[in-house]
Amino acid sequence: MIRPHDSVIVHTLARVFTPIIQLFALYVLIHGHDSPGGGFQAGTLFAASVILPVIAFGIQGSLAVLERRAIILGAVGILLYAGIGLLPLILGGEFLNYGELPIPGMETSARRHWGILGIETGVTLTVAATAVSIYYSLRERGEEEGK
């Protein structure tokens, strides 16, 4: 069991920072392909925003659900990436050629824009899920040995 921290300062700061980190993660994800950032960075930020409340308040509550299912979320992220990559391939183009994504009424450049955003979202999900499950398994191992 992960025990909550007992300091008021930690509680307050965690409560303030969690939504800010998540907002910043979204910003990094959405602006990833035309400014510094991207899926990997956004994913680690999201993972941090999940891990921080667990450190501060303990595992009770809705976040406990993530413990077992995080890795499935990771697979969903890769599926999203591979799916967007595969779609142009099935339609006769090349793997990951966003320009051939079948989105009606859109310029090629806009298709590339949305295609990249799509795969970056997949990367974000996978990185966040992987980081969270690494944290949980390290934590479990540490508690087993600490007993």
Added chain:
Amino acid sequence: MTSSLPGFLFAIPFFAAIAIPVAGFTNQKLCRPVALGALVLLSIVSVIGLSEAVSHGPLSHEFGGWAPPIGIEWVIDGLSGILMVAISIVSLIALVQAGPLVKKELSGRLIPFYSLSLLLIAALGGMVLAGDLFNLFVFLEIGSLASYVLVGVTGGRSLLSAFRYLILGTIGASLYLLGVGYFYAATGTLNMVDMAQQLPGLLDSRAILTGLLFIVLGLSIKMGLFPLHGWLPDAYTYAPNSTTPLLASVVTKVPLYAFVRIAFWVFGMDAVSVQIPVLVVLGWIGAVAAIVGAYLAIWQENFKRMLAYSSVSSMGLFVLGFSLGTETGFAGGLFYVLADTLMKAALFGVAGAAVYQCGANTVADLVRLRRNMPWVSAALLVSALSMVGIPPTAGFFGKWYLVVGALEAEKYFAVATILVTSMLTALYFFRMFQHMWAEEPRPLTEPRVLETPFPIRMSLGILTFGIMALGLGSDFVVGLIFESVIPEGF
């Protein structure tokens, strides 16, 4: 010619590898059909790819629509087509056979087993198809990571051997990457075709020499070439029986492919035999590996360990064949690689079946097979005779072409090496036959053993049939190799 086939060859097993955890999360029984279905599809597409590449020339796929040498290019030509067909069909048979074993050994951990096996197959495909040196490295690492886990998945001794494999494998991959770095510094490109055009003027460069040395060393560790085979016997002996047929048949062959591709396609025959004579050195190392591997195999009590040393010996023969420098030697080496893929899948399959059905771990225990397991015994007999090189099995024709190639090259020492290796191979397999058929079993104390479950029998039957068919059809296969694989410069 551009084509989407190489993309599909990677996408099919990779997609299945990710779909398995998602499907298995709701119902574990879905894992096996998804995995086998994907491999059937992969086998069909790779046969189509090979026939297209043979009839229309190499097919290339430019990822994301970016043209090489800037973009990433994947290519199916004769060599990668043949290996892709071998990998997909043999891994399909190996996974069919693994079904009953997974239930017993891995206590139903179906999701990691099937997902990692598919990921391993996707990575092997990626290595075979990659048209640039860096992507080759990426897939080398993905495949290695999957195989470390597959070796160590049962814990205990296998975990220790997996850790050793991990350390040595990582050193190998790092050396390879370092070598690629030197090449990139010297040529400014990673694309194989582009590099092949730039290299002839740069062969005096120290960077190229150092890079080639690192690459050969790194790949030698990965392929388990003596004396860098340290990880291999333990990994094969203690890996779960459900994964050894897959690991032992294809995983070391693909780094060998990478070496062949770099030596003969990127550098060219002339460069690696005259200007930087790596082939001369590797020929000698291969000869020593073949003999020492076979010699060590004679003394092993554990059946799987004996087969592992036999793999070390076969790797020596392949390297020797490729370094002979004649067309027949090259074709013989490649043909023997294909034959050995089938033979090792069958032999490790028999080893798995023996442990599964009657707990027979050592060579002496194999006596338990003879009375009640006729199918498994027959598969063992045929594949062992093929390893020794008795006609009309595939192993005989592999060695035949190797010997002819060595005679053409007038390397009589290589001829002697191949013959001595065959003698030693005969020695350790005949020792096994002696245990199986010449000794009286202890009938009263032995509990009655039944024949193995249908999936094991069927896949061993197909592999045995394949060994015979490859032997009888050797003219066709070697003709195909001569026609569409042999690189320029011979």
